[in-house]
Amino acid sequence: MAMEKNEYALDYVLQAEYNLLRKQFIPGIIVIPSGKSNLIWNGVHFISQGPYEGGVFRFSIVIPNTFPDGDCPRVLFLSSMFHPQVDPKTGELDIKRYFPVWKRNGHHLWQVLRYIRRIFQKIEITNPTNIEAAHLYEQDPETFLSKVSESVSQSKDNLYTSDPSISDDPHAILFTPWSDKLQTVRQLLLSGKKEAFDQIHGLSWMKPGVHQILAREDTLPSHQN
Structure with missing residues (x-):
């Protein structure tokens, strides 16, 4: 006990x-x-x-x-x-x-x-x-x-x-090579549309040729920009 x-x-x-x-x-x-x-x-x-x-x-x-x-x-x-x-x-x-x-x-x-x-x-x-x-x-x-x-x-x-x-x-951080499908999901995510989240299965992606996280600066709190 x-x-x-x-x-x-x-x-x-x-x-x-x-x-x-x-x-x-x-x-x-x-x-x-x-x-x-x-x-x-x-x-x-x-x-x-x-x-x-x-x-x-x-x-x-x-x-x-x-x-x-x-x-x-x-x-x-x-x-x-x-x-x-x-x-x-x-x-x-x-x-x-x-x-x-x-x-x-x-x-x-x-x-x-x-x-x-x-x-x-x-x-x-x-x-x-x-x-x-x-x-x-x-x-x-x-x-x-x-x-x-x-x-x-x-x-x-x-x-x-x-x-x-x-x-x-099951919580391993995995990456897959860039694909057009991921580009579509990224655009939906940045748009804030609900259907984007229905396509996510725990994978991350990065900009072609540059190993960095994709994020829009205006999505960060103002003191972090």
Whole structure:
């Protein structure tokens, strides 16, 4: 009975966290709780500027079952990532650099997403997880950018390939190549017509030749434009 009560409390906390997340404006990041476990959130980060520009990197947030007490969540990149703060073997982001101790009333999962976005805007090389990446960033920028470019290219090549770790997840974030049918649905969505929503089956699409989310700027709140 106590276990059921704890699970119910955890579900409530995670729902509250997701509701808080939905109120935040975090450009370029899509995230949704896994259909297999509410302790895993699937995410994709579209990078629009900086050395990683054009990259579309998949990641997972793994939440401890003691949340919001205990250890902090883990962030695992599923795409190949060459970055000073990302373990080159496991793809795990050094999240404890920013959250050395997870504070129940002070830290939230939307802050983790902001940190994910920040590591591509401001690259830090102090106490790196990937020593080679940190060294090249400081000593050989040209080679560093070349390796980053490889990561970006690989993320694009794997964009339409379902990762084995999420292939059986009903809430996996999947993409399909551009088609005229999707263009029609997009136009209906932007028009706000109800029939557009009857054609959606959980897939996302992107502008031809440009890996970015399609959205009209005038659909954003005024303070976000």
